[in-house]
Amino acid sequence: MRTEVRFSGVGGQGIVLAGRLLGKAAALFDGKHAVCTQSYGPEARGGASRADVVISDAPVDYPFVRDTDVLVVFFQEAYAKFQPSLKPGSMLILESDLVQHVDGEENYFGLPATRIAGELGSQLATNVVMLGYLIGKTNIVSRESAEESIRATVKESAVDLDLQALAAGIQRAKDDEA
């Protein structure tokens, strides 16, 4: 079973880190195979940024996203670019303050992740709020593995904030279910 997740936004939103956290959670703590690839457009903050994560029970050969299962979008420009690649059944998760979606889209979820992160203390954690929401919606990795991944990756001073951001994202997903 191969699951393909694409994070997209602009440089500085922590797109690549979100991908790495998810990939690491799967590959090191969930016993799966995972590959994370990235692009960085014009190589600078403010340019388009994308991270692809492919998670599978078997070794991952082709490392890029082709059949998007989940598209996580942090910015309007990225939405315009990748929205056409959605297939029927793809899940779409948007930063709802920053992205306006097309009316009538199915399987669509939005949350004001930047605001939520800001309320937790720093907008820098926006990416982890989005990651938490993705995990809450899909269970693509376990919550514990995501927490381990955060502890093993981000600097000491950011661990608490990111754990809170993860929890807030997961909670938000649960609330939306209700």
Next chain:
Amino acid sequence: MPDNTAAKTAQPGAAARVLSGTHFMLGDHACAEGALAAGVDFFAGYPITPSTEIAEHLARRLPDVGGRFVQMEDELGSMAAIIGASAAGARSLTATSGPGFSLMMESIGLAAMMEIPCVVANVQRASPSTGLPTMVGQSDILQARWGSHGDYGVIAYCPESPQECFDLTVRAFNAADQYRVPVFILMDEVVGHMAERVVIPDATDVPFVPRKGPESAPDGDPFYCYAADEDLVPRIAHAGDGYKVHMTGLTHDERGYPALDAETHDQLINRLVDKIRMNAADIEMHDEIDLDDAETVVISLGCTARSARHAVNEARADGISCGFLRLITVWPFPEKRIRELVAKGNVKRFVVPEINLGQLRREVERLTQLPVLRLNHAGGAMPEPEKILELIRI
């Protein structure tokens, strides 16, 4: 379950040379960690996408473990610096991409001629010239073999994953020291910028091949610094060891003194080529899937091999007689294995997908009269498995 205990990457002050444990790591970082595990003492480089993460990582890590990191003025200086450091006994590395690799070619020839061990990581991007800086290419394959003027031997490894970036970098240092040649880690942007699980062994399990030093003391029997042993590799005395040595890019005799005659030149250059050619069986590495009965054989390397493997497995699942030869070293090229396959008679054709316009295919065609089907992309994207599968099905 994977071992979680050491999943954390470099911590400030931890300064371990070998980060034993299981990591989720970028290919470029795995190359840098492989160099550290192999005992790299010295890095000189000029950052260039998509290799920059190797330099960044070593700039952070090397000083903590007693090594030296120098950001040079350009790639000419970088290559010259690692040759100098290596001549003084340091395990030395530089990292670059195509444009920098071109600039290094002059001194790569010098390293080959003076038989100074050195390791160059080239994370290939779409070329020629500055090409597509952030996008994949595999078009430096022939340059790695023939890029500097004249005849000489080299070794080039082509990792397909971050794990192999680590493993093959360790191997590259050992091969450079064992054979006293420039060794290339011919990565590509996809592998360099891909994060995947990387298992780093305990420090005691990292293979280490020391350089062969002089047999006599500095004040003992005369030491001929270019007198080769049976393996065609001379013993090395380092600057500062107290031996009288002379090194030059000019044709030289066993003492290292210029000897500008045709006979000496012919002997020396033949030895430089033969020390790789004669030891090719020990150096060359490849991976195989079901080659023994295959009618179609796919040959590939680097990131392209990931798509090729997928295609071969799909084809076999569909009952197509198909095998896979993945080159781990592109130089030396697995000539013997390909000749064997051709001679056995069951192979009907080869399929060579690659991110260039036929560099690998040319090598395969040199060894067989059989059809060699091609799948080329000039760079910027890696071939998808379906495209390779289509060719296999023809």
